[in-house]
Amino acid sequence: MSPLVPARPLAPSHPPAQWFPEVRHHCPSTPIILVGTKLDLRDDKDTIEKLKEKKLAPITYPQGLALAKEIDSVKYLECSALTQRGLKTVFDEAIRAVLCPQPTRPQKRPCSLL
Template sequence: MVLLASFDNYSASVMVDNKPISLGLWDTAGQEDYDRLRPLSYPQTDVFLICFSIVSPSSFDNVKAKVRIPYPIPMANSLTFTAQWYPEIEHHAPGVPIILVGTKLDLRDDPEVREQLRQRKMSPISYEQAVQVAKEIRAVKYIECSALTQRNLKSVFDEAIKYVQSAHDEMFWGLY
């Protein structure tokens, strides 16, 4: 089987606190077929945005399954691990902040979407559920947004940039 890398790259110049910032985004594939390629995009990464759809429980489950941190089992001498992204991130980009992003916020209360989910005995992901997972994966922030309505969309990138700026400021001031 031959795999073609399906990583989409985007760049933009944005203003944050009246300063021009050059923003580069790499949208990497989450499928297992790309496990060996995905880490190639990690060097020099300043922040990870891990996204899921608020109206797709399977998308949310993938965040939990692929990013959850190893944790000790009480009364046992072992750790439980779940697969891949977090270990990849820790290995290739230790200490880089993670922001968990819930997308399609505009559809959470959409009656048609809620009915479709209800028929499958599912419901949209609540804010509280997402915050809990953000804590479990040690994300520095959880943000919900909608590309359709633009609600909180700019905030996602502003927050990411602010975390990067503060990390760079700490490194700079730590030299003295």
């Protein structure tokens, strides 16, 4: 599972974008689940106000989904440990990803004619 905090803006230096290639290099067949944590902060007035002062906004669900697709994760989920929202689903999906992995897509190879 790879954490992502929706209450923080997405940046090129964001951890999944930064270290994902290394994880994929060392563990090419390991299923990755991108998890948006601290979901309760996305609607927190103080958090939103602090971000607005910096002309930023929380990560939206579609942005998280797009990042998950970009890094080829099997799922994008969101949860909050504080409110317990989505927490059980995250763990259920992590178990499911390991016990019932999706078939891997074959690597595209260039065509060679002899």
